[in-house]
Amino acid sequence: MKVMRELDEGSGLADPADSAVIEVRDLRMRYGPVEVLQGVDFTVRSGEVIALLGPNGAGKTTTIEILEGFRVRSGGDARVLGTDPAHGDERWRARLGVVLQSWRDHGRWRVRHLLDHFGRYYAPYSDEGRIRPLPTDELMAAVGLTEHADKRVARLSGGQRRRLDVAIGIVGRPDVLFLDEPTAGFDPQARRDFHDLVHRLSDLDDTTILLTTHDLDEAEKLADRILILADGKIVADGSADRLARQVSRDAQVRWSVGGEHFVHATDDATGFVRDLFAQHGEEIGDLEVRRATLEDTYMAIVRRDEG
Amino acid sequence: MNPTLHAARLGVSRGWTEFKNSVVNPQDIGFTAVTSVALVVVMYFQRDATLPGTSLSLAAVTLPSVLGMLTAFNALLGAVGSLAVEREDGTLLRAKALPQGMVGYLVGRIVSVSLTTVISVLIVLVAGLFLVPSLTRTGPGGWLTMAWVILLGLLATLPLGAIVGSLANSPQTVAGLSMLAVGGLTAISGIFYPLTALAGWLQALAHVFPLYWLGLGMRSALSPASAAAAEIGGSWHTLETIGVLGAWSVAGLLLAPPILRRMARREAGSLMQLRRDRALQRIG
Numbered sequence: 039m040k041v042m043r044e045l046d047e048g049s050g051l052a053d054p055a056d057s058a059v060i061e062v063r064d065l066r067m068r069y070g071p072v073e074v075l076q077g078v079d080f081t082v083r084s085g086e087v088i089a090l091l092g093p094n095g096a097g098k099t100t101t102i103e104i105l106e107g108f109r110v111r112s113g114g115d116a117r118v119l120g121t122d123p124a125h126g127d128e129r130w131r132a133r134l135g136v137v138l139q140s141w142r143d144h145g146r147w148r149v150r151h152l153l154d155h156f157g158r159y160y161a162p163y164s165d166e167g168r169i170r171p172l173p174t175d176e177l178m179a180a181v182g183l184t185e186h187a188d189k190r191v192a193r194l195s196g197g198q199r200r201r202l203d204v205a206i207g208i209v210g211r212p213d214v215l216f217l218d219e220p221t222a223g224f225d226p227q228a229r230r231d232f233h234d235l236v237h238r239l240s241d242l243d244d245t246t247i248l249l250t251t252h253d254l255d256e257a258e259k260l261a262d263r264i265l266i267l268a269d270g271k272i273v274a275d276g277s278a279d280r281l282a283r284q285v286s287r288d289a290q291v292r293w294s295v296g297g298e299h300f301v302h303a304t305d306d307a308t309g310f311v312r313d314l315f316a317q318h319g320e321e322i323g324d325l326e327v328r329r330a331t332l333e334d335t336y337m338a339i340v341r342r343d344e345g
Numbered sequence: 346m347n348p349t350l351h352a353a354r355l356g357v358s359r360g361w362t363e364f365k366n367s368v369v370n371p372q373d374i375g376f377t378a379v380t381s382v383a384l385v386v387v388m389y390f391q392r393d394a395t396l397p398g399t400s401l402s403l404a405a406v407t408l409p410s411v412l413g414m415l416t417a418f419n420a421l422l423g424a425v426g427s428l429a430v431e432r433e434d435g436t437l438l439r440a441k442a443l444p445q446g447m448v449g450y451l452v453g454r455i456v457s458v459s460l461t462t463v464i465s466v467l468i469v470l471v472a473g474l475f476l477v478p479s480l481t482r483t484g485p486g487g488w489l490t491m492a493w494v495i496l497l498g499l500l501a502t503l504p505l506g507a508i509v510g511s512l513a514n515s516p517q518t519v520a521g522l523s524m525l526a527v528g529g530l531t532a533i534s535g536i537f538y539p540l541t542a543l544a545g546w547l548q549a550l551a552h553v554f555p556l557y558w559l560g561l562g563m564r565s566a567l568s569p570a571s572a573a574a575a576e577i578g579g580s581w582h583t584l585e586t587i588g589v590l591g592a593w594s595v596a597g598l599l600l601a602p603p604i605l606r607r608m609a610r611r612e613a614g615s616l617m618q619l620r621r622d623r624a625l626q627r628i629g
Contacts, residue, residue, distance in 0.1 A: 108441065108613040128348060132444035140618060141435035146366035155362070158355050159443040162348040206439070 057084045059119060059214055059246040060105060066113035067100050074100050076270035077114065087240050087247045089257035092267035093340060098250040099139065101267065102216050105248070106136050119213060132163035132170065135212030135245075137203050139219050145192030149183055150174055152191060153205055160210035168243075171209045180238070181205045182231055196223045204232065208239065215239065217249035221256060229256070236260050254332045264332075266339055273343045282330045285338045294324040352445035353452045360456025367461065377465055384411050385472045387537070392476055396575050397539070401479070401568070406575070408473040408480065409567040410536040412466050412491075413559035416498040418527055419462035424506025425523045427454055429516030433620060438612050447609055454507075459499055466495065479569055490566035494559065497590040501555040504597030511601075511608035516620070530556045539575055548577070555593050562586045 060082035067075040074097045082088050090098050103109040104116060107123035116123055121130045144152055157171030164170045178184045181201040186194060194202060200223055207215060221229050233256070239245040251257055257264055258278040266274040266281075274281050289307040293300055295318050304310045307327045314322060330338075367373040387407065394403040431437050440450035474480050506523070513519030533547045534540070534557040540548055551557040564572065565581035573581050 103613050106442070108438070128444040131442075134442075136442040138435070138438065141439065143431065143434045143436035143439055145434075146370060147362065151362065155355065155359060156439075156443060159352060159446060159449060162346045162351050163444055210444075 058082065058117075059084050059086075060248065061117040062101075062105070062114070063116075064114035065101065065104065065111055065116055067097065067104065067109070068112040074270055075111075075114075078267070078270070078272055080265055080272055080275060082246060082248060084246055085240060085244045086262050087236065087260055088249070089261035089264050090248060090250045090267060091252075091254070091257055091264060091336060092250075096267045097270050098267055099218055102218050102248065102250060106134065106216055107131070129163060132160055132210055133165075133213040135207040135210060135215040137207035137215070137217045137220055139222070141199075141203055145190065147191050148188050149191060149194070149202060150178065150187040152202075153177055153209055156206055157209045163210070168211055168213075170211050172211055174209075177205050177209055180235055182228075197225060197228045200224065201228065201232070204235070208245075211243060212245060214246045214248070217247065219250055219252065221251065221253065233259055254336055258332045266336065268340050268343045271343075274339045278332045278335075281339070282332065282335045285335045286330050288330070290328045292324065292326040292328070293322050295321050299324065348445050349448055352448040356449040356452025357456055359449055359453030360460070363453060363457035364460040367457070368464075377468065381465065381468045381472070384415075384469050385476070387411075388473060388476050396572060399571060399574060401572050402477065404473075405477045405479045406539075406564060406568050406572055407537060408469075408477050409563035410560035412470060412567070413494070413498065413561075413563035414531055414534075414536045414556065415466050415469060416462055416495055416563075417502045417556050417559050419465050420458055420499050420502040421506040421509075421527060422520070422523055423458035423461055424454065424503050425510040425513075426520050427458070428507060428510025429513065429520045432510075432608075432612060433516055433617065435617060437609065438617060441609060441612060447605075451507075451605070455503065458503060458506075462499060463495065480567060482569075483567055487566045491563060494562035494566060494586070494590075497587070497594065498555065498559045498562075501559075501590045501593035501597065504601035505555075505593065507601050508597065508604050511604050515623075527556070530554055534560060536560050541575070541577060552589075555590055558586045558589045562590070 058081050060080075062078055062080050065075050065078040066073065074095075078097070078101060080088075090101065092098050100109065104111045105118050105123055107118075107126045110124050118126070119130060119133055121127075126134075147155075154174045157174060157177075160170035172180075175184070178187055181204055183198065183201055183205065186198060191199070191202065200220065204217070204220055207217065221232055224232060236247060236249075237260075240247060249260070261278070263276060264274070264278055264281060265272050274284070276284070287305040288303045289305070291302045291304060291307055291310055291314075293314060302310065307329075311325070311327065388404040388411070391403040391407055395401060396403055396406050428437075437450065440446035443449070509519060509523055510516070530551070531537075533543060534551045534554065535543075536556070540551060540557065543551070561576065561582065564576070565583060565586070573579055576582070
């Protein structure tokens, strides 16, 4: 994915703003006296997968709802696919996919029928090279609902229900997909299947994806870039790796020599281990090099920002 | 392919599906069955009583009135109830997320509520054919009148229900309040006993709302001509019926779209969550 994007950028799209799918500048949202968003800035380029992290109440859902055109911002500028979401028309709407946090609707409909019905709304909006909607059977297979095709929605389990939400979100083959906590309530298998699906969407359909999650492991696996939203501002923006380096270059090296265990923190783990082997050779055991995990990084960034 | 027209067509198929889903839903069937049986029982006990001042069976007058009431009940409360529930459970937001989804949603609801209304009217009408012999002598003109009264009744009450359902801050409460309001209105609208038995100011109040006119229109369609003597001024007041129901329809159709649009614009996932949390607090 990353390689693809670099090729794209190298092949004539000189101005990165040309391929910006989501552009947010100084975004502000105020509910009464409370300013939830206090000047949020970020850009998402075509085909990127972005994870939006942050503590509860940091404004993740508000941000996503503004970009979906479901909420009118109090200030600042926002563009999705070149259009102000507050004034997006139906053609613009057809290019978005939306998966919100909680739905409990259409309980009496059967899975296949519902997907088929929703898909039909997109039929007049096929673009060149992007036939809308996705065929229903293909879609059900992609999210693993084939065997539940004739079930009524109310009879699905929580995880199946969530997969249906995702299926409805992508039925129109969106250019941009917004996912608000898509994997809440998934078991590990469903979570892994979902991750595969996100990779496929991003790779095959070049779908730009903005998702919120509380699962840092998920953010690290899925996202090209991570945005951390705290206190109404973006406090970090970069790959998991880059964020970790921002917070601390130190790695922890653990090893044992002759049954005795050692720990050492260093900013040059490779050099340190090389010296270690030069010194002790085959006596070294239990070697482990641990860099800051995304969780360490996240906690450090959020704490630093609050402090 | 015109996208709006396309979505409207999808709305029709959506309404048909919603209607079929409700026809096989035990809760919905139960509700229709209980109300229909209750109404039929009332008519059964009225079959030997006569309309004061005539030799007509009371049931011959009550039955058409009841059909008028059913039209208003189903259309108004159907619209209020479905909007109340569907703002809460995310159906509306889902429609908002689709291109032209609100068009499909609204057309779907109009179709499903209308079908439900017509079916519940037909159930009681068929039962009535056995209880009220004079009904079988209704001519084509009478059935035609019934058809336009139902249509006009739907137009007068369905948009009104949509407006009430959209303006409500607390959807559950408004569904209950509307039920009470329509129930109270039924008591003063000459459905189960003639309007002339009521105090003058209550009569005047009843004249403002669609329910009295729906009952009157249905009576003019299905009761024997001699029953007109029991009405105010001894006439069916057909023109006034068209006038009042028409006025409610025009007002509803003018006001509903902007109010629905405003409501839809304000719907967002976090709002939905907030309302649900509040609802849970009330229960817990």
